[in-house]
């Protein structure tokens with residue numbers, strides 16, 4: 153086994169070294185709740201590719217298994233998902249779905265438009281704020297804060313000790329803040345709240361663009377389902393979890409119909425809904441309650457509601 157390149161920035165796409173010796177062609181390291189993991193699970197399901205599943209808990213679902221020494225050997229950046237093909241790692245979910253879809257040509261449609269929308273829905277870079285104008289996935293990751301804080305409520309503070317070894321100091325800092333401050337980190341005019349409002353404005357533009365794009369199309373690429381639809385499926389599902397779907401699809405008929413089509417896919421049920429867990433439903437219930445009772449969260453949801461009414 154060759155030692156991997158320690159330069160984290162180069163961990164994109166398929167690498168030329170093996171990180172394990174599984175006897176399985178495909179191995180997926182993933183998490184029940186992570187949107188990027190959902191994306192790859194849905195893609196493998198759509199392609200009917202069997203894979204060996206390695207579930208990795210993240211702090212919000214139970215514990216930070218992504219910071220274990222074993223997992224850091226698989227991915228030194230400590231994120232999921234990681235897809236292994238014959239033990240060669242492929243990093244970044246948008247690259248992983250492109251890679252697997254090429255193994256079964258013709259099943260999932262592809263062209264330049266699909267590539268563009270796949271990228272537009274992705275989560276790219278360490279600091280998501282840097283890419284909110286370009287990537288809807290980045291906007292959603294910023295918008296996640298209230299749900300994230302809700303999920304962390306039940307996680308013991310002692311589990312955060314491991315965060316000292318998180319390779320991204322940026323992420324480690326924010327995760328600890330969410331735990332320590334909860335919704336207080338989200339008070340009126342606090343930097344986190346301002347960032348989330350900006351992310352919402354950009355997210356709304358991305359959804360409006362998609363509504364326009366779907367004027368004469370069933371799927372993003374036209375008649376056939378594609379990897380871009382998978383990317384947007386997980387985004388639609390996340391905004392539903394965040395209780396903001398109505399603010400984004402409002403009276404956009406194309407988006408409403410598209411959302412129904414996405415939810416009717418077998419892969420949506422098998423690779424997203426069937427992975428729902430107690431940690432996810434407890435977090436969502438907590439968020440629903442915070443939206444009614446927590447002053448800061450009420451105020452934030454009012455702000456984005458006003459934003460959603462603006463042209």
Ligand SMILES: N[C@@H](CCC(=O)N[C@@H](CS)C(=O)NCC(=O)O)C(=O)O
Pocket residue numbers: 186187188189210218230231232233243244245246275276277323
């Ligand atoms: N750009 C990466 C993002 C990966 C990522 O940020 N994954 C999150 C879950 S969606 C994660 O592993 N978070 C755990 C952590 O940073 O500690 C991709 O698309 O795969």
